Amino acid sequence: MNKHLLSINDVSTEDILRVLDTAESFREVGTRVIKKVPALRGRTVVNLFYEDSTRTRISFELAAKRLSADVINFSTSGSSVAKGESLKDTALTLQAMGADAVVIRHSSSGSPYQLTKWIKGSVLNAGDGTHEHPTQALLDLYTIREKLGRLEGLRIAIIGDVLHSRVARSLSLGLVKMGAEVTLVGPPTLIPPDAPAWGVQVSYDIESVLPKLEVCYMLRVQRERQRQQYFPSVREYSRLFGLTRARVAMLPEGALIMHPGPMNRGVEIDSDVADLPQAVIEAQVTNGIAIRMSLLYLLLGGARGEEATDG
Amino acid sequence: MMAPRLADEAEIRRSVTRIAHEILERNRGAEGVVLVGIAARGDDLARRLATEIERIEGVRVPVGALDITFYRDDIGMRGEAPEVKGTRIDFDVTGRTVVLVDDVLFTGRTIRAALDALVDFGRPEAIQLAVLVDRGHRELPIRADFVGKNVPTRKDEIVRVALKEVDGEDAVVVEEPR
Amino acid sequence: MAERTLFRGARVVDPAAGLDDVMDVLVQEGGVAAVGSGLDGLGSTVLDCEGLVLAPGLVDMHAHLRQPGREDKETVETGCRAAAAGGFTAVAPMANTDPVADNAAVIHEIRDLAVQADLCNVFPVGAITKGLEGEFMADIGEMVEAGVRMFSDDGRCVPTARILRNALTYAKTFDDVVLAEHCEDASLAEGGQMHEGYHSYTLGLAGAPGEAEEIAVARDLAVARLTGGRLHLCHLSSARSVELVRRAKAEGLRVTAEVTPHHLVFSDEDLVAYDTNLKVNPPLRTAEDRASLRAALADGTIDAIATDHAPHAVEEKEAEFDRAPPGTIGLETALGAVLTELVGPGLMDVRRAVEAMAVAPARILGAADHGGPIEMGRPANLVVFDPAASWVVEPPFHSKSRNSAFLGRTLQGRVIHTMLRGELTVTDGKPTR
Numbered sequence: 029m030n031k032h033l034l035s036i037n038d039v040s041t042e043d044i045l046r047v048l049d050t051a052e053s054f055r056e057v058g059t060r061v062i063k064k065v066p067a068l069r070g071r072t073v074v075n076l077f078y079e080d081s082t083r084t085r086i087s088f089e090l091a092a093k094r095l096s097a098d099v100i101n102f103s104t105s106g107s108s109v110a111k112g113e114s115l116k117d118t119a120l121t122l123q124a125m126g127a128d129a130v131v132i133r134h135s136s137s138g139s140p141y142q143l144t145k146w147i148k149g150s151v152l153n154a155g156d157g158t159h160e161h162p163t164q165a166l167l168d169l170y171t172i173r174e175k176l177g178r179l180e181g182l183r184i185a186i187i188g189d190v191l192h193s194r195v196a197r198s199l200s201l202g203l204v205k206m207g208a209e210v211t212l213v214g215p216p217t218l219i220p221p222d223a224p225a226w227g228v229q230v231s232y233d234i235e236s237v238l239p240k241l242e243v244c245y246m247l248r249v250q251r252e253r254q255r256q257q258y259f260p261s262v263r264e265y266s267r268l269f270g271l272t273r274a275r276v277a278m279l280p281e282g283a284l285i286m287h288p289g290p291m292n293r294g295v296e297i298d299s300d301v302a303d304l305p306q307a308v309i310e311a312q313v314t315n316g317i318a319i320r321m322s323l324l325y326l327l328l329g330g331a332r333g334e335e336a337t338d339g
Numbered sequence: 340m341m342a343p344r345l346a347d348e349a350e351i352r353r354s355v356t357r358i359a360h361e362i363l364e365r366n367r368g369a370e371g372v373v374l375v376g377i378a379a380r381g382d383d384l385a386r387r388l389a390t391e392i393e394r395i396e397g398v399r400v401p402v403g404a405l406d407i408t409f410y411r412d413d414i415g416m417r418g419e420a421p422e423v424k425g426t427r428i429d430f431d432v433t434g435r436t437v438v439l440v441d442d443v444l445f446t447g448r449t450i451r452a453a454l455d456a457l458v459d460f461g462r463p464e465a466i467q468l469a470v471l472v473d474r475g476h477r478e479l480p481i482r483a484d485f486v487g488k489n490v491p492t493r494k495d496e497i498v499r500v501a502l503k504e505v506d507g508e509d510a511v512v513v514e515e516p517r
Numbered sequence: 518m519a520e521r522t523l524f525r526g527a528r529v530v531d532p533a534a535g536l537d538d539v540m541d542v543l544v545q546e547g548g549v550a551a552v553g554s555g556l557d558g559l560g561s562t563v564l565d566c567e568g569l570v571l572a573p574g575l576v577d578m579h580a581h582l583r584q585p586g587r588e589d590k591e592t593v594e595t596g597c598r599a600a601a602a603g604g605f606t607a608v609a610p611m612a613n614t615d616p617v618a619d620n621a622a623v624i625h626e627i628r629d630l631a632v633q634a635d636l637c638n639v640f641p642v643g644a645i646t647k648g649l650e651g652e653f654m655a656d657i658g659e660m661v662e663a664g665v666r667m668f669s670d671d672g673r674c675v676p677t678a679r680i681l682r683n684a685l686t687y688a689k690t691f692d693d694v695v696l697a698e699h700c701e702d703a704s705l706a707e708g709g710q711m712h713e714g715y716h717s718y719t720l721g722l723a724g725a726p727g728e729a730e731e732i733a734v735a736r737d738l739a740v741a742r743l744t745g746g747r748l749h750l751c752h753l754s755s756a757r758s759v760e761l762v763r764r765a766k767a768e769g770l771r772v773t774a775e776v777t778p779h780h781l782v783f784s785d786e787d788l789v790a791y792d793t794n795l796k797v798n799p800p801l802r803t804a805e806d807r808a809s810l811r812a813a814l815a816d817g818t819i820d821a822i823a824t825d826h827a828p829h830a831v832e833e834k835e836a837e838f839d840r841a842p843p844g845t846i847g848l849e850t851a852l853g854a855v856l857t858e859l860v861g862p863g864l865m866d867v868r869r870a871v872e873a874m875a876v877a878p879a880r881i882l883g884a885a886d887h888g889g890p891i892e893m894g895r896p897a898n899l900v901v902f903d904p905a906a907s908w909v910v911e912p913p914f915h916s917k918s919r920n921s922a923f924l925g926r927t928l929q930g931r932v933i934h935t936m937l938r939g940e941l942t943v944t945d946g947k948p949t950r
Contacts, residue, residue, distance in 0.1 A: 029419075053406065053423040062459035065409035095409075116835045136837035137710075137721035138791030157839070159721030194721060220718035325409075329420025 029326050032151040034140045036162040036198045041205050048170050051315070051322035057094065058318060068097035071328050074127040076118070076143075077103045077154070078134040083289060083313070084154050084163075088131045091320035097328070100127075115139060119146035128328055132156070150327040158192045164288055165198035167319040169206060171312050172243055175284055180207035185237045187213040187269060188247030188296050189258075191220055195288045196247055200228050211237050214247075214269055217258040234269055238278040245286045246271050249296045262295055271297045276304065284308050345490055345498075348509040351471065354487030355384070358469050359391035361485050366436055369398040371464065373435045377453050378406045378424040381441040383504040384471060388440060403428035405439075410452035426456075433461035438485075442500035444470040447481035472511055474498045520939070521545045523558040527566030527901060531573060532872040533889035542571055544897040547939035552891060564944075566901055569933055572871045573889035574606025574898035576878040577848060578667065579697070579751055579775060579823035582608070582639075584630060585623065586615025591828040591917045593627060596848070597636035599826070599916035601942035603848040604900035604932040607879065607887045608637050611671040612644040619644035619655035621663040628664070636942050636950070638898075640882050643668045645684050645696060651676040654684055661691045666883040669697035671751055672798075674733050676703070678740050685746025693883045695773070697749040700733035700758070701725075701799065710839050712754075712785040712800040720788065722838065727755035727806065730799055734758045738765045741772055749881055750774040752825050754799035756809035763818045773881050775823040776810050778854040779845055779922045783807075793834045793841035794922045797825070800843075814873060815865040821877040822870075824851045828918030845922035850910055852902060854923060856930030860904075867904065875900075886938075897939040906931040915948060 029046070030038050039047070057065055073092040077085050085101065092099045102122070115134075122130055129150040132140050137157030144151050155161040173179050184203055190196040190212045203210050204227040211229045212219055219230055231237050238244065249269075251262055259265045266272075271285065279285075285297075285307040293299040302309060346354070366372050369392055376385030382404035389402045406424040439453055450468060457466060469485035474492045488511070492498055497514040501507075522544045529540040529552065541556035542549065582596035591599075593610070600608045610627060612618035618627065624641045631639030643660035647653045649670045657668060668688065675681040675698060688694045706729035711717050713724020734750060738761055741748040753759060753774050762774050779797060784804045788795055795801060813819040827844025834841050847854075855870050879888025886896040908931050910923040935943035942949055 050423050053408075053425050056426050057409070060459050061461050065459070066455065067409035067411075114832060114835070115837060116832070134837065136839045138838040141791040142793075142835075142837065157721050158723075191718075197719070197721060222715040222718050225715050226719070325423075326420045330418055 031327070032140070032144055033162055033323060033327065034144070034151065034153050035160050036165050036202045036205070039162070044166065044169065044202065044206065047166055047319065047322050047326060048173060050326060051170055051318040054318040054321040054325070055315070057321070064094050064096060066096045067325055068092070068095040068328055071097040071128045072126055073097045073099050073129045073131065073324065074122050075099065075101045075103075076122065076130050076132045077101070078132070078139070079155070081133050081155065084133060087313070087316045088154060088320050091317050091324055094317070095321055095324055097324065115142060116146055119143050123147050129324065152323065152327070155194050157194065159194055160198040161194040162198045162202075163316070163320055163323060164195050165202040166323070167312060167316040168199055168245070168286060168288070169202055170315045170319055171286070171308055172284065174315065175308055175311070176242060179203065182208045182242045183211070183240050184208050184243040184245060185211045185213050185241050186245045186247060187234060187271070189218045189249045189253060190214055190223065190247065191218045192250070192253070193247045199245065200226050204228060213237055215259050215265070218253070235275065235278060238275055239280065241279055241283050243284045243286060244271065244279055246296050248288065248290065248292055251292075251295070266295055270295065271301050273298055273301060276301055282306070286312060288312070343513050344510055345472070345513060346488060346511040351487070351509045351511070354471060355387050356391055358485045358487060359388050359395060362388070362438055362467070362469065363392060363396055365467070365484065369396045369400050371434070371436050372438060373401045373403065373430060373432060374438050374440055375403045375405050375428060375457065376440040377449060378404050378426075379505060380500055380502055383502050384442060385440040388469070401430040403430065405453055405456055407449060407452040407456050410456045412448060412452065428460055431461055432457065432463045434464050436465045436467065437463040438467045438469050440469045442471050443498050444468070444473045444483050444486075445476060445498070447477045447479035450481050451479050471500055472498060521550070521561035522936070522939070522941070523556060523561040523563045524566045524571055524899075524901060525558065525563055527569050527571035529571045529891060530867050530871050531889045531891045532868050532876050533573065534892060536891070537868055542891060542899070544899075544936065544939050547897060549891055549893055549895050549897050551893060564901070564934060568905065569901050569903050570867060571891075571899060571901045573875040573879070573891060574887060574900045574935060574937065575604045575852060575874045576607040576882065576884055576887050577605050577824050577826065577851070578609045578821060578878040578882050579671070580608050580610050580826040580848060581613065581828065581844070582610040582627075583828055584614065585626060589917070590830055593630035593639065594634035594636070595915065595917045596826070596828070597631060597634045597639065598948050599846070599848040599914060601636045601935045601937070602915045602932060602948055603850070604852050604902060604935050605637055605848060606898040606900070606935060606937050607640060607882070607884050608848075609640040609642050609667060609882055611669060612642050613649055613672045617644050617648050618642065619647050619649070621656070621659045624660055624663045624665055635937075636948070637937065638884065638887065640667070640884055641665060642671070642697065645670045645675055646680065649673055651680060654680075654687065657684070657688060657694070658690065661694060666693055667695050667697055667749070667881075669699065669751065671697065671699045674699050674701045674703065678736055681737060681740045682744055685740060685744040685748065688746055689744070695747045695749045695881060697751050698733070698737050699751050700730050700737060702729045702732040705729035705732065709800065710796065711788055712802045714785060714803060716785045716788060720791070725800055727757060727802055730755050731757045731761065734761050738762070738770060738772060741765070741770050742768070745771070747771045752777050752780065752799060752823065753810065753819060754780050754802050754806060756806045759809050759813040759818060763813070766818065773820045773877075774818070775821045775878070776814055776819045777823060777825045778847055778851045780810055781807065781814065781822075782854055782858045783922060791838045793836065793838055794845055794920050794924060796838060796841055796843050797827075797845055797922070798843035811859060811864050814859070815869060820873070821881060822851065822855060822873045823878065824848050826916070828916055829920045831919065834920045844920065846914065846916045846918055846920055849914055849916065850921060850923045850928060852932060853908070853928030853930045856904055857928045861929060897936055899934075899936040900932060901934040902930055902932045904930050
């Protein structure tokens with residue numbers, strides 16, 4: 029494993045499998061009477077969240093705590109960051125406090141890369157701007173493998189605002205790495221023209237894609253995209269690209285419906301669709317904790333610099 | 340290099356049989372007894388013991404596998420995070436007599452970790468320890484209840500147990516340090 | 518006895534005189550006294566220049582010296598020292614100071630600061646529109662009287678064809694006045710952090726497409742045709758812009774163009790680690806664009822190299838990519854970058870490099886004392902550099918800032934002496950004052 033998790037591109041196929049397999053063990057830990065192991069006792073994990081994301085933060089917090097690491101939550105409201113402290117100064121402070129890992133969520137693409145210049149420990153990207161969200165991709169890979177038994181050769185569509193979606197980037201790259209066939213679907217204004225270079229296919233017609241899928245992955249579409257004129261109206265978006273009950277019927281038997289949350293019910297996904305048995309959205313959340321435990325364990329369970337000794 | 344053999348297939352089989360008898364004797368039968376082997380190889384030995392116990396007593400005792408990686412005390416002292424092998428204890432340990440099973444008893448640190456791990460699954464009535472080989476050099480106050488064979492060793496030697504299930508043969512060998 | 522300096526045995530590269538030969542150059546009383554072989558060094562400071570190149574002092578027609586207004590980033594003095602260290606004897610600072618150089622008072626202030634520093638000739642660029650706001654023409658005539666020959670709203674593109682038309686037409690009142698345009702269609706480039714393409718999509722950074730520049734270049738060339746005005750295009754970055762300029766020149770329009778060293782060296786691919794020092798405007802484009810820029814510079818379609826030296830405070834650049842201001846410093850690395858990346862691999866010869874870094878910018882700027890020829894009676898504005906010396910770009914810089922795109926790179930070609938009007942501003946690679 030690399031020291032940091034910045035992009036799914038930095039994780040080899042072998043390491044992806046290692047993360048998924050190790051997560052399996054942590055799923056088992058989650059079933060014990062005491063759901064906590066002492067694997068990272070004495071380690072400090074900082075959650076540095078510049079964007080509100082209760083779900084991701086809680087998932088990381090729970091993961092770190094179940095590994096017995098000390099967890100510090102550093103969110104921007106009411107902190108020194110709100111008082112105008114720069115990312116660098118915040119990083120240097122965390123460094124001085126001895127953070128072994130910093131989990132960062134930031135609205136600016138590339139911020140985790142910047143952080144690695146000032147933090148000696150591991151940096152985990154918990155979503156940076158419109159760049160990547162590699163832990164989400166890994167938990168999605170885990171969930172798909174868990175439900176369908178494999179990744180290779182699966183046909184998966186990622187549907188929605190691909191252009192602004194860090195989830196879509198990480199997941200596309202991750203799936204392609206694992207040998208899946210990915211199709212990006214959405215209005216042309218929200219699909220990067222160069223996307224085929226990621227190894228994916230592109231379609232603007234959801235209904236022609238659905239009947240061939242094993243996984244239908246819906247992305248959150250923010251209403252502000254309408255103001256920015258990426259599409260004329262939310263209603264038209266839903267009509268052309270939303271996952272309705274009628275469209276679910278076009279999916280083959282056994283196909284999964286996934287969503288990274290939080291959902292815009294009624295925009296990209298119909299309210300009752302999200303509650304269908306083939307929608308595995310809750311499993312995604314549960315698996316998120318195991319995946320993040322796995323990552324923290326693999327990144328922090330090894331030597332800390334000079335502490336490394338043989339045997 | 341030819342490593343000297345301390346035990347062969349027949350000897351291991353006799354040890355397993357004897358330990359199975361001792362477990363039954365000590366616990367006056369198989370009632371309430373569960374076996375938990377420490378991965379890797381302890382879990383295979385636990386399954387062999389269960390088969391022996393079933394042969395002797397006609398009772399199938401539950402067998403689990405325990406991975407102690409997350410409980411090790413040398414985290415951060417190795418280059419990479421140690422590989423996780425997987426735990427599978429699909430029965431309740433509370434109120435049971437758990438016989439921990441491992442291949443080699445050495446410093447006692449693995450057993451310490453296993454004891455910590457085990458209590459996260461519940462509160463056993465008692466925990467006993469069965470090992471195929473006790474090679475001495477304890478660093479913690481831990482003693483086995485059932486021992487297949489005591490083997491005097493130098494501390495820097497390596498004692499390796501091979502089992503058919505994973506290694507293709509049954510043997511106990513001593514290797515010189517590399 | 519008057520101060521005399523003899524540069525002995527230098528390879529004199531003087532495109533304006535058509536000279537490239539090993540020679541001695543004698544300087545006396547601020548001017549070139551003799552150029553020839555075996556000149557008498559008696560009573561002179563003799564500088565051994567064996568293996569070194571002597572050329573007209575470099576001219577940067579596009580720099581940001583930040584004074585007045587952002588003296589924390591750069592001052593006229595520190596900027597001129599950085600320029601001298603980079604082999605420059607003339608610099609044209611852009612008008613986007615605070616207050617904006619849109620009137621004679623600011624122009625005089627900058628020039629006075631430059632005279633005090635006495636490290637470079639400074640040719641302040643005046644704003645085309647008041648406050649760079651793109652609405653009302655600045656007092657161009659007043660600034661021309663104060664000596665300004667180049668006008669630009671650099672950092673912004675003149676927003677409408679109509680305003681540009683009026684300015685270009687009005688500028689014809691004066692001899693040799695040139696309007697320099699930062700070509701960028703604001704509506705297409707808005708929010709852009711880098712060149713729009715595969716890398717911007719993959720890095721999740723908002724992109725500005727090459728078309729944002731090309732649209733503005735096309736518009737400006739059309740307006741130049743309409744007015745017959747003299748137009749200079751700043752820091753071209755895209756291959757299709759180059760094509761437009763090539764056609765315009767063939768057509769006979771009065772247009773010149775520049776390119777920066779960083780656009781000649783880097784491409785959008787280099788942004789994969791979000792290095793904010795590589796965030797520049799216009800953005801670094803594709804490797805294909807870069808290849809076109811190099812070819813266009815070699816064949817003369819692009820006339821000149823200009824640094825777009827843009828100092829920024831450390832804390833501004835050590836920040837999130839989308840919050841960091843665009844720009845790189847460039848005065849101290851320009852020559853080394855050009856020699857290393859263009860001359861070294863054989864894309865052009867030293868003569869063409871000197872032409873693009875001294876002769877052409879002096880001509881465009883109307884800096885008659887610069888750019889050669891190196892002949893008797895001409896002002897001694899010279900640079901001597903070692904084309905073989907390699908060095909690693911790292912702080913400290915003579916510039917007040919250190920936001921260099923070239924940090925950590927090894928460059929081949931280093932300035933040894935810079936001479937301004939017969940006085941060494943840099944000797945043995947170090948500023949003299």
